[in-house]
Amino acid sequence: MKRALVTGAAGQIGTELVTTLRDALGDAAVLATDLREPGPRHPVLAGGPFRLLDCTDPTELGERIREHRPDVVFHLAALLSAVGESRPQDAYRVNLGGVMNVLEAAREEGFAVFTPSSIAAFGPGTPPDPTPQDTVQRPTTMYGVTKVAGELLCDYYHLKFGVDTRGVRYPGLISHTAPPGGGTTDWAVEIFWAAVRDGRYRCFLSHDVRLDMMYMPDAIRAALELMEADPRQLKHRNAFNITAMQVTPEQMARAIQERLPEFQMGYEVDPVRQAIAESWPRRLDDTAARDQWGWQPEYGLHETVDDMLTQVRTAEEAREPAPRVG
Ligand code: NAD
Ligand code: SER
Numbered sequence: 001m002k003r004a005l006v007t008g009a010a011g012q013i014g015t016e017l018v019t020t021l022r023d024a025l026g027d028a029a030v031l032a033t034d035l036r037e038p039g040p041r042h043p044v045l046a047g048g049p050f051r052l053l054d055c056t057d058p059t060e061l062g063e064r065i066r067e068h069r070p071d072v073v074f075h076l077a078a079l080l081s082a083v084g085e086s087r088p089q090d091a092y093r094v095n096l097g098g099v100m101n102v103l104e105a106a107r108e109e110g111f112a113v114f115t116p117s118s119i120a121a122f123g124p125g126t127p128p129d130p131t132p133q134d135t136v137q138r139p140t141t142m143y144g145v146t147k148v149a150g151e152l153l154c155d156y157y158h159l160k161f162g163v164d165t166r167g168v169r170y171p172g173l174i175s176h177t178a179p180p181g182g183g184t185t186d187w188a189v190e191i192f193w194a195a196v197r198d199g200r201y202r203c204f205l206s207h208d209v210r211l212d213m214m215y216m217p218d219a220i221r222a223a224l225e226l227m228e229a230d231p232r233q234l235k236h237r238n239a240f241n242i243t244a245m246q247v248t249p250e251q252m253a254r255a256i257q258e259r260l261p262e263f264q265m266g267y268e269v270d271p272v273r274q275a276i277a278e279s280w281p282r283r284l285d286d287t288a289a290r291d292q293w294g295w296q297p298e299y300g301l302h303e304t305v306d307d308m309l310t311q312v313r314t315a316e317e318a319r320e321p322a323p324r325v326g
Pocket of ligand 1 (some may be wrong): 007008009010011012013014032033034035036053054055056075076077078079080094116117118120168170171172173174179180181182185
């Protein structure tokens with residue numbers, strides 16, 4: 001990989017992926033793009049080139065591709081699960097339309113494509129623990145529908161046109177640099193900021209919903225390692241199950257209380273996101289990823305909680321105090 005273009009670059013994953021790519025490839029080699037202009041101090045604006053790009057517009061996409069000439073496009077632009085349930089037509093248009101436009105451009109221009117799928121590509125009829133690499137995929141959310149269809153489209157473009165498409169099924173991602181974008185696993189990020197700022201958090205899922213989770217450094221490394229993997233070893237393409245830890249809100253709260261004993265956890269269950277969470281796997285079987293490209297997570301629950309609390313505390317201390325009134 002020498003030159004990369006990232007769509008949806010101002011989001012939770014893109015913000016950290018762009019920084020890592022720029023460290024590895026050089027600032028000018030990584031074009032960050034997004035539908036929206038991030039704030040002036042956003043890391044993707046500070047470190048290298050940024051262009052506005054609506055991935056549903058194939059003309060604009062083609063222009064950005066021909067300007068930058070990437071050999072890999074990390075296509076991250078999407079609407080996440082909770083937003084997708086409130087705006088299903090938009091989720092269909094952005095998530096599937098965007099993948100289709102990127103694949104068509106890849107067919108014409110010859111670049112490789114990384115597109116993340118999700119635990120949301122599974123549904124209530126899937127074996128939840130462990131969820132095999134190849135199994136029933138009948139999701140009950142629009143987000144999940146677009147993720148399954150996206151996986152299939154990416155495989156189709158690989159088989160039919162030889163496009164180098166690769167992807168992982170990310171679990172819920174925990175990070176501290178950019179906020180999550182409206183998913184069912186957002187609680188696992190919000191809880192840290194609430195713990196440090198207020199000493200309490202009210203979770204929108206019930207105490208006992210167990211879901212697959214991963215800390216962002218592992219998620220970024222997974223994307224890069226998969227794109228660097230020897231294609232002859234890849235029997236699968238779109239998309240590999242990967243996982244790092246399985247956590248309920250209660251377990252996460254307990255892990256935080258071990259470090260912040262005064263932290264209080266409450267629950268106010270949102271029925272929409274609770275139903276989504278209950279339809280998802282408890283634990284993905286990531287044997288195929290381990291066998292085919294050497295996937296290994298580095299962060300479990302306790303390493304993640306330690307680092308998140310350190311990072312969030314540091315960010316809070318650096319925050320400018322609110323101006324005094326009067
Ligand atoms: P996010 O919501 O934080 O960021 C998505 C970005 O896409 C936003 O910056 C948004 O402005 C941009 N965007 C929306 N519509 C666009 C359009 N039409 N054109 C261009 N940009 C557009 O999402 P994320 O968490 O960074 O997720 C990135 C990818 O990873 C998505 O495909 C998502 O489904 C997948 N994923 C994320 C998680 C997670 O926990 N964060 C888990 C599994 C899979
Ligand atoms: N974290 C994502 C969501 O909750 C899963 O893809 O939507």
